[in-house]
Amino acid sequence: MKLSAELKALQARLGHEFAEPRHLVHAVTHSSMSTPTRSDNQRLEFLGDRVLGLVMAEALLAADSRATEGQLAPRFNALVRKETCADVARQIDLGAAMKLGRSEMLSGGRRKMALLGDAMEAVIAAVYLDAGFEAAKAMVLRLWGKRIDTVEDDARDAKTSLQEWAQARGQNPPVYEQISRSGPDHSPVFIIEVRLESGQTAQAKAGSKRQAEHAAAKVLLDRLNGG
The missing domain is CATH 1.10.1520.10 (Ribonuclease III domain)
Known part of the structure; x- marks a missing residue:
């Protein structure tokens, strides 16, 4: 070949x-x-x-x-x-x-x-x-x-780091919500939103819910840390 x-x-x-x-x-x-x-x-x-x-x-x-x-x-x-x-x-x-x-x-x-x-x-x-x-x-x-x-x-897990950030400030754990799911079954795209009790939110998309949750957590952490 x-x-x-x-x-x-x-x-x-x-x-x-x-x-x-x-x-x-x-x-x-x-x-x-x-x-x-x-x-x-x-x-x-x-x-x-x-x-x-x-x-x-x-x-x-x-x-x-x-x-x-x-x-x-x-x-x-x-x-x-x-x-x-x-x-x-x-x-x-x-x-x-x-x-x-x-x-x-x-x-x-x-x-x-x-x-x-x-x-x-x-x-x-x-x-x-x-x-x-x-x-x-x-x-x-x-x-x-x-x-x-x-x-x-x-190496730090973004979801864990975000939860620790919230707990250190006396807040409840972050809430993750699936906003949408699109694409074929073999290649789906999920959009996930994460929300903090204090009102901050962020969204991200990925090929699985888990990946989208981690990506959203990282986006929000970067914002909170001035990134």
Whole structure:
């Protein structure tokens, strides 16, 4: 199988030349482009998430030999969450090489956080299947780069931090409300609003309720802290 110009360029940005190019093609194929003879990347996403998790668990243990499980867990979550995967995908312009159906292209699928994060995980799995764990590990460590060294700055859970902010001021916990849900079942978009007892609010959207809640909490925290 020959790679398209877009996939050859992506391969170069990944720093891995595929012995079996079909793995990369599979990894960038969204479910909106799947057919009975063309599989989408959902199964690869499942595998890539696990490979990424093992790479990051090893990296965090090596980086801080004294850290407790309680300290490591939030760092790990910050490095493997969908938002971080999507940031890395944007860094390598993965969206430009994704194979999307017409409806997803028209709705800006190449920029959607959930689609980019899923595709990044699928690409990790593709490298793993093509060349083994060490090759996948090397790519992940290279692409995640300084994020691993600076993860402590990004490790605190936004919802927990917002709740602590409210409690420190004698307020009830923040309230989260789903404002809307749109998009197809395979790629939904949720808009969530968070409200504090003191009246401050913020909204955010994401591909799951949980992600949208965290994003809304972060928006409101940034405002409260003058960000």
